[in-house]
Amino acid sequence: MSQETIHAAERAAGQVKTMSTYDPDSDQLHEECGIFGVWAPDRDVARLTYFGLRALQHRGQESAGIAVGDGGTVMVRKDLGLLDRVFSNADLSTLSGQLAVGHVRYGTAGAKSWEASQPHLSTINSVIIALAHNGTLVNTDELRRQLIELGVPFLSNSDSEVATKLIGYFTQRTGHLREGIRKTMELVRGGYAMTLINEQALYAFRDPHGIRPLVLGKLVDEGLDQADAASVSQLPSQDGAATVDATTHVTRAGGWVVASETCALDIVGAEYVRDVRPGEILRISAEGLVSEQGVPAAEEPANCIFEQVYFARPDSIMNGKSVYACRYDMGRQLAHEEPVEADLVIGVPDSGLPPAEGYSHESGIPFGEGLIKNRYVGRTFIEPTQELRAMGVRMKLNPLRDNIEGKRLVVIDDSIVRGTTMVQLVKMLRNAGAKEIHIRINSPEVIWPCFYGIDTDVQSQLISANKTVDEICEYIGADSLAFLSVEGLLKVMPKGGYCDACFTGRYPVAIPESFGRDKFMEGFKPRNLDKPLHFDDDAVVEKYDDRSWEEEHGEA
Template structure:
C-alpha cells in the first residue's frame, strides 16, 4: 500500500489553470476593480492571486498563495493607486507551485517594469527556457509565464518597442494562451493564434477599457462587452486610445470546448448565448440520446445543474434537489487527516434522504473525468435510500490529456481512457452510465471552430515528444493537426536576425 502523503485526492473535474483581468481607467480605483473582477473569476483558480498596478511611473505587484479574499486586505488595495492594472487567479497543477509561481509575473526591460498575467500552457517553453539560460538570462521559477516575460524583454530590447517584443514572442511560443500585461502607463492583451484560451474586451462608460477571461468579470466591473480579442491579435490601451495590430497570423479556430461544458461561469456569455443556456441544451440532448426510466432527476451541484434541468425538462421526469453543497468549503492549505480524507466528497456534498429515499435517480453531472467523485456520490445516494442511480454526463468521454492549460497531463488519470462503458458503470457502482455524444455537444454550442483534443486526440497545436513523453497510455499517439510554426523552430539568434530584416 502506498504511504499516505497527506495530499488531497484529486476530484472528478477538469481544472483550468487560471483567470486573467486587465483594466485601463484613469481616475478610477483600478486595484479595487481588479480585486472584484478576480472574485468573479475565482472559479478559474484558487491556489494564488495577484494584482499589478501602474501609476504612470512604476508598477507595483501584490500576490500570494490563497483565495482572492485571503490575499488582499482593504489596506493592500488602498496602497495601490494607479490608472492601469492586471490581475490573476491561478489553479495549481503538477507544475511549479509556491510564491514565485503566483502571478502577475514581474520582470524588467531595461528601466521599464512589466507585469504579466497568463492563462494557458506553452508546450515548447522548456527549450526556450534552456536557450535563454544559455544566454545568461536569469530565472526565478520554472513557469512558462516567466519564459514568456523574458522572451518579451529579449525581443523588446532588440526591436525597441514593447509591441514588437510581444509580436516576436507570439511567433516563438506554441500552445494555448491568453495574456494581459501592464507597464507603468499602458495595458496590453494578446491571444494565441488558434484562440484556444478565451479573452474578451469591454468598454467602461467613462472611456476606460477592460479585458478578461470571461464576460462575468466585465459585468462586475460595469463594463459593456465589445468583442473577443481576436486570435493572434495584440491590443494596446493607453492615453493614445486603443490600438490593435496582428502579432502573428491567425490559424484555424480552436476554442476550448470545455469552456462551454464546465469552465466558464453559467452567467458568462459567448456568441450571444449564456453558458447556462448551452448547458441546458446539452442536458436536453442527453435525455434524447440516453433516456432512462426514473422517478427523479438530480444534479451534482452546482456545475451539473443547468444540464440536469435540461434533462428533466426534455424527459418529463421531475427535477429535484437530492444533493446539498456546502458552499463554505474553499481551497485550504490545511490538509485533512487520512480518516477525514476517506470521507472525500462528504466535505462538499451531502445527500437528502427525504428526497432520494425509495427513488430511481438520474444523476446528471457536467462531466465524468476521473470517476473518483462520481463513485463516492453514487455510494452516498444509495446509502441515503436511492433504489437506483443512473449516471449521465453532459459531456462526451474525456479520453485524451490536455496540454493547453488544463490539468490532465497524464492519460492514466482518465477513466474513459482505461475502461469501456460497462467497466465504467461497474467502477462507479451505478445502475447505468451514459455520456453525451460529440455530435450532440456540437449541436448545443455556436458553430465555431473548437479544440476537441480531450475527446478525439486531434491536437490543433503540435505537441513536442519531449513534452508528452510517458504521458500517454500504450497504443495512444497524439494526432497533431498542424506542424509547429517555422518561427517557433528557430533559435533566438535566428529570430533576432529575422527581426532585423523586418526593420
C-alpha cells in the same frame, strides 16, 4: 546565486515594488486560471481588478495577484490563497495608478509555489512588465534553456514566466514592447490568453487558435450619452493596426477592460464589446485603443469546449450564447440520446444543475435538489493528490435524504475524469436511500490528455482511456451510465470552431515530442507530435538591428 537573491534583485530592478510573502516550494504546475486587465484613469483600478477577479474566483483558488502601473513604475502584490486572504483594504489602497492586471490561479499538479503565482514580472534592464496568463504553453522547456544560456534568470518552472521573460528579452532587443509580444507569439505554442502592463499601457493578446477565452469591454459612466458610447465602441478592422480616435471618450467612458469571462465585466459595470480575436494584440493607453494582428489566426478557431461544459460561470456569454443555455441544451440532447425510466432528475452542483434542468424538461421526469454543496470548498478534480480529491468530495457535497430516499435517480454531472468523485458520490446516494442511480454525463468520454490548460495531461489517469463504459459503471457502482455523444455536444454549441481534443484526440496545436513523451498510453499516440521550436539569437539580432519600427508600424 540563491533564489532569494535573484528574487530580491528582480524586485529592486526598475523600481518594481512587491509586498508578497515568500514560499520556497518549487513549482511544476500547469494552470487553469482567470485573468483581468483594466485601463481607467481617474478610477480605482486596483479595486476594479479585485472585484473583477472575484467574479473569476471559480477559475483559480490557489493564489491571487494584482499589478498596477502609475505612469512611472509597476507595483505588485501577490500571494497564495483566495482573494480575501491576499488583499485587504489597506493593501488595495497602496496600489494606485491608471492601469492594472490581475490573476487568480489553479495549480493543477505538484506543490504550491509563491514564485508561480502571478502576475509575473520581467525586469530586464529598463524593460518592466507584469503579465497574467491563462493556459498552457507546450514548448517552453527549450525556450527556457535558451534564455538561461543568454543570462536571463528564472524563479520557477512556470511556462507563464517563460512567456514573460521572452517578451522582456525581445522588447529589450528591439526597443518596442509590441514587437516583443509579437515575436514571443511567433515562438510559443499552446493555448493562451494573456494580458500585461508596463508603466503606461495595457496589452491583451490571444493564441492564434483562440483556445483560451478573452473578452473586451468598456466602462461607461452613467452620464455618457448614446452617441459618445457608440464612438467609444468603434474598433479597428482586422486589417493591420489602427487607432480608435477616442482619447477623450475613453477617459469620459471610464476606460477599457479585458477578462477571461463576461461575468467579470458585469461585476465592474463594463459593457461587452467583443472577444479578443485569435492572434490579435490589443494596446490600450492614453492614445486610445490599437488593434493589430500579432500572428495570423488559424484557419479554423479552436475554442476550448470544456469552458461551456465545466469551467465558465453559467452567467457568462461565450460565442454569443450564455453558458447556462449551452448546458441546459446539453441536458436536453442527453435526454434524447440516453433516456431512462426514473422518478427524479438531480444535478451535481454547480455545473451539473443546468443540464439536469434540460434533461428533466426533455424527458418529463421531475427535477429536484438532491445534493447540497458546501460553497467554501474548492473543486476536487484538480486538487493536487488523489487523497485530497477523495476527501474533497465528502467535504463539499451532502445528500438531501428527504428528496432522494426510495427514488430512482437520474444524476447529471459534467464529466468523469479520474472516477474518484463519482465513486464517492454514488456511495453517498446509496447510503441516503436512493433506490436506483442512473448516471448521465453531459459531455463525451474524456479519453485524451489536455495540454492547453486543464489538469488531464497524463492519459493513464483518465478512467475512460482505461475502461469501457460498462466497466466504469461497475467501478463507480451505478445502475447505468451514459455519456453525451461528441456529435450531440457540437449540435447544441453556438457557431464557431472548438477544441475537442480531450474527447477525440484531434489536437489543434502540435505537441512537441519532448513535451508529450510518457503522457500517452501505448496505442494512443496522436499524429501531430512535433519537434521543439528553436530560436536563434544571432538571427534575432540580425533581423532587428537595421529595422525601423516607426516606419513600418508607428510608435510603440
